[in-house]
Amino acid sequence: RKEVEQDPGPFNVPEGATVAFNCTYSNSASQSFFWYRQDCRKEPKLLMSVYSSGNEDGRFTAQLNRASQYISLLIRDSKLSDSATYLCVVSRAGNTPLVFGKGTRLSVIA
Amino acid sequence: DVKVTQSSRYLVKRTGEKVFLECVQDMDHENMFWYRQDPGLGLRLIYFSYDVKMKEKGDIPEGYSVSREKKERFSLILESASTNQTSMYLCASSWMAGDEQYFGPGTRLTVT
Numbered sequence: 001r002k003e004v005e006q007d008p009g010p011f012n013v014p015e016g017a018t019v020a021f022n023c024t025y026s027n028s029a030s031q032s033f034f035w036y037r038q039d040c041r042k043e044p045k046l047l048m049s050v051y052s053s054g055n056e057d058g059r060f061t062a063q064l065n066r067a068s069q070y071i072s073l074l075i076r077d078s079k080l081s082d083s084a085t086y087l088c089v090v091s092r093a094g095n096t097p098l099v100f101g102k103g104t105r106l107s108v109i110a
Numbered sequence: 111d112v113k114v115t116q117s118s119r120y121l122v123k124r125t126g127e128k129v130f131l132e133c134v135q136d137m138d139h140e141n142m143f144w145y146r147q148d149p150g151l152g153l154r155l156i157y158f159s160y161d162v163k164m165k166e167k168g169d170i171p172e173g174y175s176v177s178r179e180k181k182e183r184f185s186l187i188l189e190s191a192s193t194n195q196t197s198m199y200l201c202a203s204s205w206m207a208g209d210e211q212y213f214g215p216g217t218r219l220t221v222t
Contacts, residue, residue, distance in 0.1 A: 031208065032208050032209070032210075034210055041218075042215070042216075043200055043213035043214060043215050043216050044153070044200075044213050045213070046210050046211075046212075049210065087152075087153075091208035092208070094208075095160065095206060095207045095208065096207050096208065097141075097143060097155055097158050097168070097207050097208075098207075098208060098211060100152060100153040101152065102150075102151070102152035103152060
């Protein structure tokens, strides 16, 4: 099983739609979880951290299910500007680097 | 705001040349990382450093070396560039290795 797995997409959705991405991870000892956003030909940027209790930032909601080892990102009321690749990121145990998923591509269409 | 800068946005080199990519961060982060990103393969870790003069191999260190003489600067060296090293190179930094990482803008390297 890969350390972090994401559906590569692309997800093509109309403006205003709600879209959800899932990500699974293999290391049950992982402690930190993030969603990053990467625009075409740009660097990844932190979108939000994912906490055990779930967290929300405007139209974005992230949830963590430790028992099933998956993380989700929900985007409500999609905007054209949400078009990007979304990377699921998970820590390994100990003081070791993060593991990045390959990303899920989202295209929001007018 | 954390700022990570990279020496070049675009670079074209010839096969066999020695290539230096430099990265500087201004947040006093302990950890620095070099990745390459290729279509369909995602981000792959080349090397990382958790302290000055310390380095650790990542997942794909072959053909690369690194140098960290000062805390804020982490250099990636391609000793003899090859065409299969044509890629986007991204530098990042963080407080602890498992903390969120801040990325530089990337260097798109083409080896001909």
